[in-house]
Amino acid sequence: MKLKIGTPEHFKWLKGIVATTIILNVIDGILTIMWVFSGRATEANPLMSQLIEANPVLFISVKMALVFLGTILLWRLRQRALAVIGIFVAFMVYYAVLIYHLSEMNLHLIGRLFD
Numbered sequence: 001m002k003l004k005i006g007t008p009e010h011f012k013w014l015k016g017i018v019a020t021t022i023i024l025n026v027i028d029g030i031l032t033i034m035w036v037f038s039g040r041a042t043e044a045n046p047l048m049s050q051l052i053e054a055n056p057v058l059f060i061s062v063k064m065a066l067v068f069l070g071t072i073l074l075w076r077l078r079q080r081a082l083a084v085i086g087i088f089v090a091f092m093v094y095y096a097v098l099i100y101h102l103s104e105m106n107l108h109l110i111g112r113l114f115d
Helices: 008-037 046-054 056-076 081-113
Strands: none
Touching: 008 046, 008 056, 008 081, 046 056, 056 081
């Protein structure tokens, strides 16, 4: 027996979380390209690492497409508890990645002040 969850109000909030996840993915992609081409970082995913070096536009396109397709799948299954958990996990991962990007930016900016 599959437990169905959610009310229209819950799904309204969940839709905002899905949209925010997609936006965070785009920001992550742009910042990753910036870090990689400035020589301050490398892409952790080996397949995406090859792609970013070969073609940054294709890298961001593939990254956006994969996350977008994943969120569409989770959204379609939103009445299942596991899909809702998946949406929240994806959001938290991209939120943590954004915090990491911002903390690294701050550290690099502080370092430049003392150069």
